[in-house]
Amino acid sequence: MTKYYENPLITRYASKEMAEIFSSDEKFETWRALWIALAESQKELGLAISHEQIEEMKKFRDTINYDVAIKREKETRHDVMAHVYAYGIQCPKAKPIIHLGATSAYVGDNTDVIIMKKAMMTIIKKMTNLMNKLSKFAKEYKELPTLGFTHFQPAQLTTVGKRATLWLMDLLMDYEDAEHLLASFKLRGAKGTTGTQASFLELFDGNHEKVKALDQLVAQKLGFDKTFPVTGQTYSRKLDYKVLSVLSGIAQSAHKMTNDLRLLQNLKEIEEPFESTQIGSSAMAYKRNPMRSERVASLSRHVIASTMNTAMTVSTQWFERTLDDSANRRISIPEAFLAVDAILEIGINISSGLVVYEKVITQHVMNELPFMATENILMEAVKRGGDRQELHEKIRVHSMEAAKQVKQEGKENDLLLRIVEDATFGISKEDIGHLMNPKLFIGRASQQVSEFIKENIDPILAAHKDLLGIEVDLKV
Numbered sequence: 001m002t003k004y005y006e007n008p009l010i011t012r013y014a015s016k017e018m019a020e021i022f023s024s025d026e027k028f029e030t031w032r033a034l035w036i037a038l039a040e041s042q043k044e045l046g047l048a049i050s051h052e053q054i055e056e057m058k059k060f061r062d063t064i065n066y067d068v069a070i071k072r073e074k075e076t077r078h079d080v081m082a083h084v085y086a087y088g089i090q091c092p093k094a095k096p097i098i099h100l101g102a103t104s105a106y107v108g109d110n111t112d113v114i115i116m117k118k119a120m121m122t123i124i125k126k127m128t129n130l131m132n133k134l135s136k137f138a139k140e141y142k143e144l145p146t147l148g149f150t151h152f153q154p155a156q157l158t159t160v161g162k163r164a165t166l167w168l169m170d171l172l173m174d175y176e177d178a179e180h181l182l183a184s185f186k187l188r189g190a191k192g193t194t195g196t197q198a199s200f201l202e203l204f205d206g207n208h209e210k211v212k213a214l215d216q217l218v219a220q221k222l223g224f225d226k227t228f229p230v231t232g233q234t235y236s237r238k239l240d241y242k243v244l245s246v247l248s249g250i251a252q253s254a255h256k257m258t259n260d261l262r263l264l265q266n267l268k269e270i271e272e273p274f275e276s277t278q279i280g281s282s283a284m285a286y287k288r289n290p291m292r293s294e295r296v297a298s299l300s301r302h303v304i305a306s307t308m309n310t311a312m313t314v315s316t317q318w319f320e321r322t323l324d325d326s327a328n329r330r331i332s333i334p335e336a337f338l339a340v341d342a343i344l345e346i347g348i349n350i351s352s353g354l355v356v357y358e359k360v361i362t363q364h365v366m367n368e369l370p371f372m373a374t375e376n377i378l379m380e381a382v383k384r385g386g387d388r389q390e391l392h393e394k395i396r397v398h399s400m401e402a403a404k405q406v407k408q409e410g411k412e413n414d415l416l417l418r419i420v421e422d423a424t425f426g427i428s429k430e431d432i433g434h435l436m437n438p439k440l441f442i443g444r445a446s447q448q449v450s451e452f453i454k455e456n457i458d459p460i461l462a463a464h465k466d467l468l469g470i471e472v473d474l475k476v
Contacts, residue, residue: 013342022334031107036212041217053094060090080104098381101199109188129470133351136165142449145438148154162445170253171220188235189215189227194320242311248307258293273353349472
């Protein structure tokens with residue numbers, strides 16, 4: 001324990017994997033990788049940089065003298081120049097060419113892009129695992145009839161598995177957005193102080209082609225095919241907004257799914273995992289609260305709200321750059337990734353152990369089915385010579401009386417008994433029984449599950465088969 005504030009995204013929710021991506025080591029080691037890539041590219045294009053200087057830089061890439069950098073930053077109030085200085089202390093031969101022609105945004109912005117790309121790849125990996133778990137659940141229960149709800153009022157039947165495909169459909173759209181974004185990531189590149197590349201043009205004696213080549217070489221060395229074609233001092237903050245919009249979409253989907261699960265747990269139809277030693281309430285020992293789903297909902301709201309930070313930052317930047325984006329981005333971007341990482345991990349945990357109470361589901365179906373079966377009963381009675389208009393009115397009256405029995409008197413639904421006893425319908429109890437099979441009311445739900453997963457989810461799982469198999473134990 002500590003007497004200082006600790007971010008709960010780190011201590012309680014997000015994975016170690018995601019926390020490491022946004023760590024200081026990852027950030028500053030990437031800075032040094034960028035300085036090495038810049039020096040290598042400049043050497044390859046003819047600047048007087050020696051192999052020995054580059055090897056010296058590589059030797060200390062991952063051994064950062066933080067004590068020197070911290071002390072220097074207190075003196076200069078400039079984090080990048082403090083680290084340039086610290087790197088130069090370790091690499092005296094390379095010192096003259098470290099950060100040559102670059103501005104702070106060269107390491108700052110390019111590192112942000114590299115880290116966001118790596119973080120998005122991790123998000124996609126965990127999304128794929130969640131989709132894998134949910135697809136298995138959907139297939140297992142694709143034929144189990146359950147009440148559909150519109151306005152949270154009983155509607156036509158669906159199946160437990162079909163409902164799960166609705167959650168999957170949302171996640172599929174998020175996955176497609178994330179993949180599209182990942183494919184479109186561009187590095188800021190080597191653009192200079194205000195994006196004009198003036199300093200690099202000076203270094204290369206006015207050779208425009210070499211300056212253009214430098215921009216591309218740096219990107220290639222860092223694993224990127226493209227750079228932003230134009231920038232100010234920074235890349236357009238529109239990228240940050242697009243990234244958080246994708247993360248917000250995932251949060252929205254997870255929130256919707258876990259809201260459904262919370263309602264289903266109240267109905268005692270489906271429950272999230274609940275350990276034998278878990279406590280639901282400090283006062284009410286019998287309670288089994290859906291705390292995992294509630295946690296997802298809570299974190300999701302944080303992510304959805306965070307999108308506004310990047311939207312405002314995009315709109316308030318002045319000309320080639322202002323620094324009022326910096327403090328905000330240091331908080332909003334990492335926290336959004338950490339929160340979505342936690343959301344997906346909790347989602348994997350939940351979907352790995354959902355408990356389905358089939359008898360309760362069936363009981364709820366059978367309580368409502370008499371009302372839903374009236375159309376089939378009406379058609380059968382008409383086939384036997386009945387008058388549709390007369391029968392429709394009788395069903396309406398019987399339904400009102402049966403509903404009164406259920407709602408006002410707390411009795412069982414006796415609608416079917418009323419219809420059997422009404423000679424106008426000419427339908428026996430046995431006839432009713434044949435018309436009351438819940439599977440007659442689920443349409444193509446089962447087939448839709450199989451088709452949707454085969455055509456849309458399985459190809460994704462096959463493409464990412466090496467990423468599957470994540471199992472999650474919650475920290476708390």
